[in-house]
Amino acid sequence: MEEIKIFAPASVANISCGFDVLGFCLDPIGDIMHVSKTETPGVQIGTVTGQELPIDPLKNVASVAVSALLEAHPSKKGFRIDIDKRIKPGSGIGSSAASAAGAVFAVNELLGKPYSRNELVQFAMAGEALASGAAHADNLAPVLLGGFTLVRCNNTLDILKLPTPPDLFATVIHPKIELKTIHSRAILKNEIPLKKAVAQWGNVGAFVSALYTQDYELLSRSMQDEVIEPLRSMLIPKFNEVKQAALASGALGSGISGSGPSIYALSKGKAMAIKVGDAMKTFYDQIGLDYDIHISSINEKGIKIL
Amino acid sequence: MEEIKIFAPASVANISCGFDVLGFCLDPIGDIMHVSKTETPGVQIGTVTGQELPIDPLKNVASVAVSALLEAHPSKKGFRIDIDKRIKPGSGIGSSAASAAGAVFAVNELLGKPYSRNELVQFAMAGEALASGAAHADNLAPVLLGGFTLVRCNNTLDILKLPTPPDLFATVIHPKIELKTIHSRAILKNEIPLKKAVAQWGNVGAFVSALYTQDYELLSRSMQDEVIEPLRSMLIPKFNEVKQAALASGALGSGISGSGPSIYALSKGKAMAIKVGDAMKTFYDQIGLDYDIHISSINEKGIKIL
Numbered sequence: 001m002e003e004i005k006i007f008a009p010a011s012v013a014n015i016s017c018g019f020d021v022l023g024f025c026l027d028p029i030g031d032i033m034h035v036s037k038t039e040t041p042g043v044q045i046g047t048v049t050g051q052e053l054p055i056d057p058l059k060n061v062a063s064v065a066v067s068a069l070l071e072a073h074p075s076k077k078g079f080r081i082d083i084d085k086r087i088k089p090g091s092g093i094g095s096s097a098a099s100a101a102g103a104v105f106a107v108n109e110l111l112g113k114p115y116s117r118n119e120l121v122q123f124a125m126a127g128e129a130l131a132s133g134a135a136h137a138d139n140l141a142p143v144l145l146g147g148f149t150l151v152r153c154n155n156t157l158d159i160l161k162l163p164t165p166p167d168l169f170a171t172v173i174h175p176k177i178e179l180k181t182i183h184s185r186a187i188l189k190n191e192i193p194l195k196k197a198v199a200q201w202g203n204v205g206a207f208v209s210a211l212y213t214q215d216y217e218l219l220s221r222s223m224q225d226e227v228i229e230p231l232r233s234m235l236i237p238k239f240n241e242v243k244q245a246a247l248a249s250g251a252l253g254s255g256i257s258g259s260g261p262s263i264y265a266l267s268k269g270k271a272m273a274i275k276v277g278d279a280m281k282t283f284y285d286q287i288g289l290d291y292d293i294h295i296s297s298i299n300e301k302g303i304k305i306l
Numbered sequence: 307m308e309e310i311k312i313f314a315p316a317s318v319a320n321i322s323c324g325f326d327v328l329g330f331c332l333d334p335i336g337d338i339m340h341v342s343k344t345e346t347p348g349v350q351i352g353t354v355t356g357q358e359l360p361i362d363p364l365k366n367v368a369s370v371a372v373s374a375l376l377e378a379h380p381s382k383k384g385f386r387i388d389i390d391k392r393i394k395p396g397s398g399i400g401s402s403a404a405s406a407a408g409a410v411f412a413v414n415e416l417l418g419k420p421y422s423r424n425e426l427v428q429f430a431m432a433g434e435a436l437a438s439g440a441a442h443a444d445n446l447a448p449v450l451l452g453g454f455t456l457v458r459c460n461n462t463l464d465i466l467k468l469p470t471p472p473d474l475f476a477t478v479i480h481p482k483i484e485l486k487t488i489h490s491r492a493i494l495k496n497e498i499p500l501k502k503a504v505a506q507w508g509n510v511g512a513f514v515s516a517l518y519t520q521d522y523e524l525l526s527r528s529m530q531d532e533v534i535e536p537l538r539s540m541l542i543p544k545f546n547e548v549k550q551a552a553l554a555s556g557a558l559g560s561g562i563s564g565s566g567p568s569i570y571a572l573s574k575g576k577a578m579a580i581k582v583g584d585a586m587k588t589f590y591d592q593i594g595l596d597y598d599i600h601i602s603s604i605n606e607k608g609i610k611i612l
Binding site for chain 1: 323324325326327328456457458459460464466468494495496497498499500501503504505506507508509510511512513514515518524527528533
């Protein structure tokens with residue numbers, strides 16, 4: 001195979017109680033990447049459409065991730081990456097993760113699949129480190145593995161795929177302000193109360209259990225975050241109103257997507273996810289703040305070859 | 307029914323990563339309780355054998371729990387509780403939980419089962435509050451529901467029963483020093499590092515997943531506790547040596563049982579649990595510290611009618 005075209009999806013990390021560990025993969029929104037072999041070794045960025053991204057291979061998340069892979073698995077050929085960037089950087093739905101994971105996935109295919117999807121996470125981490133200052137696998141995991149994922153340990157990259165209850169749909173609204181992950185990390189406190197930590201890990205355990213048992217009520221009760229959300233939500237206009245509107249409309253739960261500013265909700269059924277989206281956007285319509293809104297099933301496959 | 311005899315089992319709470327939320331039920335060790343109706347309303351403690359316990363109904367965990375039940379569901383009859391107390395108070399395997407849960411379970415049976423096992427937790431909490439100063443459901447849940455349990459929320463008593471992988475056995479060693487829950491709570495810090503909290507809730511999520519998928523390797527990797535164990539283990543003689551010996555012998559994981567001083571291990575297969583116990587006791591034999599040791603399957607039923 002000399003070239004490949006793939007769809008690298010957006011994703012939601014930091015699902016309420018699961019800061020830095022729980023994420024899920026979105027479906028309709030994602031980048032289109034075209035990767036082809038070149039005669040010159042190394043990696044280069046070709047054309048970038050949709051968004052402005054660095055062309056310098058040392059500064060682009062996709063090429064940095066591929067370089068990490070090529071250090072472990074050198075190739076006599078080189079690779080050119082063309083990106084139709086449809087996920088907005090800084091929107092909180094894993095823009096850099098899609099680029100990094102998509103690029104290593106594509107190159108791995110062109111090399112004859114020396115690595116499993118799980119093993120590719122380690123290389124994509126180099127891209128995430130460039131983007132956010134600290135490498136976290138909580139967006140990469142759902143993009144590469146699909147569905148819901150848990151990062152048990154970010155150091156050893158011990159990552160699990162969790163089951164997806166049928167009939168679960170996501171609503172994601174992106175108010176168009178830009179929030180860099182590095183800034184939303186800075187607002188967090190280094191220490192948290194033990195009581196809140198206990199509440200959080202009780203909820204993480206219940207959330208995971210609810211995915212296995214398809215218990216939507218339990219899923220709903222467990223989607224609480226008293227640790228991160230109270231701090232980060234201050235950076236997101238009308239966060240509390242939007243979240244409460246989602247819940248009042250029938251969403252199972254709602255919270256900050258990744259490090260924001262996007263806000264996600266999970267609902268039972270597509271019709272409910274649309275209704276929830278209509279309720280969420282009211283507040284941004286009122287204040288005249290531009291936004292994007294996405295309704296998505298849970299993408300069980302992650303990255304797809306086109 | 308005028309009288310009932312029950313077995314109220316011991317239990318292990320605070321399973322490594324799951325401080326205050328995860329517990330499981332033991333099998334061979336537990337109290338025998340005999341509860342009979344009396345003509346005089348109210349509750350009285352009859353004979354107590356095995357251990358010294360208060361006879362005053364206001365000071366005995368079992369009668370205090372029953373009084374809480376009788377406030378919600380008054381009866382014209384009264385109840386007399388005779389206890390053969392086989393679990394040592396202060397040993398860290400849910401002595402007060404067995405008394406409290408056993409008593410409300412027995413009285414509920416004699417009243418014609420107005421409450422589910424799940425609903426009985428709220429009344430047994432009154433007994434736990436008397437015993438430890440703060441009421442926690444993490445021992446009551448496994449005693450009443452059996453198997454592995456998760457307390458999602460201690461305030462609303464949102465409690466789940468989790469699946470038990472087959473072939474899992476517990477080893478529990480009780481070095482005979484007495485540790486009151488109230489004292490091992492005092493050693494804890496009110497604030498913990500966010501990084502450690504994230505590691506802990508990643509492990510709780512993975513532990514719950516491992517129970518559903520019967521993934522013993524993952525169960526083993528998730529049995530980590532960097533938050534509570536480093537503090538509380540200082541109160542337990544030779545803790546680190548005993549734990550390391552358990553792991554070196556093949557245990558999947560090991561940690562403090564409840565608030566200690568008992569130390570538990572989980573192993574695959576009964577033969578391994580026995581081998582692990584032999585390794586654990588070596589250190590107490592060396593220093594001449596008396597101990598009890600128990601090998602137990604996971605008690606899926608919890609309290610049993612005899």
